[in-house]
Amino acid sequence: MIAIGCDHGGYRLKEQIKAYFDKRDIEYYDYGCYSEEAADYPVYAVKVTEAIVKEEAGCGILFCTTGIGISMAANKAKGIRAAVCTNEYCAEMTRRHNDANVLCLGAAVVSEAEALKITEIFLNTEFEGGKHLRRVQQIAQIEEGVNLS
Numbered sequence: 001m002i003a004i005g006c007d008h009g010g011y012r013l014k015e016q017i018k019a020y021f022d023k024r025d026i027e028y029y030d031y032g033c034y035s036e037e038a039a040d041y042p043v044y045a046v047k048v049t050e051a052i053v054k055e056e057a058g059c060g061i062l063f064c065t066t067g068i069g070i071s072m073a074a075n076k077a078k079g080i081r082a083a084v085c086t087n088e089y090c091a092e093m094t095r096r097h098n099d100a101n102v103l104c105l106g107a108a109v110v111s112e113a114e115a116l117k118i119t120e121i122f123l124n125t126e127f128e129g130g131k132h133l134r135r136v137q138q139i140a141q142i143e144e145g146v147n148l149s
Contacts, residue, residue, distance in 0.1 A: 002123070003057035005031040005044035007070065010063025012036070013107040013115055017061065020116055026123075029057065045073035049080045052101055060102040061119065067106035074102050078143050081136070086110060091118040095125035097132045 002021070006014040011033060021028050031047035033039035041064045048060040060082075064070040067084035074082035082102035083094040086109055094100040103122045105115050127133075138148055 001057045002026065002028040003031060003048040003051040003060040004028050004062070005048040005060070005070075006033055006063035007039045007041035007044060007065075008033060008036045009041075009065030010067075010070070010105070010107045013105060013110075013112065014061075014063045016112045017063075017115060017119055020119070041070040042073040045070050045082075046077070049074050049077035049082075049102065053077060053079050058101075059123070061122075062102060062104045063107055064104075065106055065108045067104040067109060071102075071104035074104065079140070081139065085118050085122065087114070088117055088121050091121040092125050095122055096128045097135075099127040099132070099136050 004014060004017065018030065032044055045062055048062055051057040052060050062070040062074055071082045071084045074080050080102055081098055081100045082104050083098060083100040084104045084106065085091040085094060103119065105118065110118065141148060
């Protein structure tokens, strides 16, 4: 299952991605927000990342105006590797090399068509492992306060 969430700035794009998922019978859970009324992005980043950490969802997609704020909030959660993607290459590489488990999209940055393609690539690209696994493990060590130098 995919956990999705947004603030008011990402609401419309989230709804477009939901319609895409519905047409393809892709399972997701919408953690809000549910309108364009002002909403604080950290609240929804926490809801989505908690679902991933608790293994209620395999990955997540978060939306705000730029993707930046909501990604910053998401990355505060232990075990979360959230990436703002603005193009197909970034979506592919963040999965292949970083094993990102949260895609962050900016509604004022990418078009609906771009967001759909980025989402498709993110969901269908596998982590390569190998030397990249060592780096992902180092990220986890940083979360534990290990000094890598």
